[in-house]
Amino acid sequence: xxxxxxxxxxxxxxxxxxxxxxxxxxxxxxxxxxxxxxxxxxxxxxxxxxxxxxxxxxxxxxxxxxxxxxxxxxxxxxxxxxxxxxxxxxxxxxxxxxxxxxxxxxxxxxxxxxxxxxxxxxxxxxxxxxxxxxxxxxxxxxxxxxxxxxxxxxxxxxxxxxxxxxxxxxxxxxxxxxxxxxxxxxxxxxxxxxxxxxxxxxxxxxxxxxxxxxxxxxxxxxxxxxxxxxxxxxxxxxxxxxxxxxxxxxxxxxxxxxxxxxxxxxxxxxx
Numbered sequence: 001x002x003x004x005x006x007x008x009x010x011x012x013x014x015x016x017x018x019x020x021x022x023x024x025x026x027x028x029x030x031x032x033x034x035x036x037x038x039x040x041x042x043x044x045x046x047x048x049x050x051x052x053x054x055x056x057x058x059x060x061x062x063x064x065x066x067x068x069x070x071x072x073x074x075x076x077x078x079x080x081x082x083x084x085x086x087x088x089x090x091x092x093x094x095x096x097x098x099x100x101x102x103x104x105x106x107x108x109x110x111x112x113x114x115x116x117x118x119x120x121x122x123x124x125x126x127x128x129x130x131x132x133x134x135x136x137x138x139x140x141x142x143x144x145x146x147x148x149x150x151x152x153x154x155x156x157x158x159x160x161x162x163x164x165x166x167x168x169x170x171x172x173x174x175x176x177x178x179x180x181x182x183x184x185x186x187x188x189x190x191x192x193x194x195x196x197x198x199x200x201x202x203x204x205x206x207x208x209x210x211x212x213x214x215x216x217x218x219x220x221x222x223x224x225x226x227x228x229x230x231x232x233x234x235x236x237x238x239x240x241x242x243x244x245x246x247x248x249x250x251x252x253x254x255x256x257x258x259x260x261x262x263x264x265x266x267x268x269x270x271x
Contacts (some may be wrong), residue, residue, distance in 0.1 A: 003096055004033045004079040004180070006071035008064055010038040012087045016223075019090045021047040024083075029097040032078065033085075034071035038062055055251025064173075065198040072180075072188055079180040084199075086174040088223030098218040099177045102165065110182045110210035111203055113171035114218035124222060125156040126172035127214045129264065130204060132255040136242050157209050157268055166214040167267065169260040170209065173199025175220050182209050190248075195234075197241035201248070207260065248265055 005024050009017060024033045025047070034054045037043055038061045048055040054074055062070065068084055075082070081100045091114075099112045116124045129135075135155045138147070160166055174197065186205050189198045203212050249257065 001080045001100055002078050003027075003029050003081050003100050004034065004072075005031055005083040005085050005096070006036070006068050006075075006077040007035045007085050007087060008012045008036050008038060008067035008071065009043055009087055010061060011040075012043065014043060017043065017087045018045055020085060020087050021045065021050070021053060023089065023091045024085060024096070025050055025052045026093055027096040028093040029100060031083075031096055032075050034074045036062070036067040036071045036191050038067055048270050049193060060215055063191065063194035064196075065193055065202075066191040069188040069191065072183065075179065076184055082180045082183060084173055084176045084178065086222065089175055089220050091175075091218075091220035095218045095220060096177075099215055100214070101180055102215055105191060106165065106211070108210045109165070109213055110179045110206040111171060111212040112177040112215050113168075113213075114220050115214075116172065116175060116220055116222045117221065119221060124172075125152075125158050126174070127157040127160060127166070127168045128170040128172075129155050129157070129261040130169045130254075131155065131200065131245075132254075132257070133242075135248055141240070157264065160214065160216065160268070162216050164216075165211070166216070167211055168213070168214045169264050170200050171203045171206075171214065171259075172210055173202065174259070176203070177209070178202075178206060182206060185209075192243050192244060194237065195241065196238040197245040201245060203255075204249070207265055 007020060024031055032052055037057045047053055074083060081103045095114060102109055102112050116126050118124060135151055138151050189202050193201060206212055207257045
């Protein structure tokens with residue numbers, strides 16, 4: 001199985017991206033990493049000269065999804081499994097091979113996500129339901145912690161098993177493996193999403209063609225800055241993406257959302 005990965009940069013600290021690139025190229029399976037740099041001025045890193053790294057300076061901020069689409073296009077012809085990697089991640093050499101093996105062994109899986117922890121070792125709850133407008137809006141703006149916690153119980157899947165393949169309606173794009181043929185068939189990310197919600201949209205579409213699964217046997221570390229939760233430009237970008245997402249898939253009536261979330265909750269409650 002041919003393994004590739006992509007990394008999209010925008011004014012990131014060199015030390016951060018060096019760790020992400022090192023994690024990819026020092027994996028125990030040969031992996032070609034395609035890097036697209038959206039920064040106004042090219043970022044400098046010694047890793048860009050590595051033979052497994054393809055570096056491209058876009059010269060403009062294309063956005064997250066468009067950047068990854070461009071990066072994937074550079075490696076698509078030699079890719080069976082492709083990993084979308086954030087610049088603020090780090091992981092052990094066996095992570096990519098563990099996840100790629102799921103694609104090799106299970107023909108109906110179209111997306112995989114590992115267990116994701118922060119720098120302190122706390123698990124980030126990134127296995128989620130397909131969102132409703134209330135879940136996204138209320139958990140952001142309601143000031144009462146108890147109400148937000150109650151909403152999170154319906155939105156996030158916590159206390160999941162530590163083994164097996166666990167089907168999830170939505171997985172995070174901070175570290176996401178995709179079956180390359182299916183990703184190409186779908187046209188990659190929907191580039192109308194400049195930033196935020198593009199991963200929810202992509203995993204949902206991948207779920208139309210197969211299983212999207214959480215793989216707890218693999219584990220990575222992720223910075224998880226959540227910068228859009230601070231009042232400012234990124235918050236409005238996130239809101240705009242949410243409006244676009246619900247405009248595309250439905251605000252109140254969304255039968256696929258209802259069915260997939262219900263199936264996941266049934267399986268979750270049975271564990």
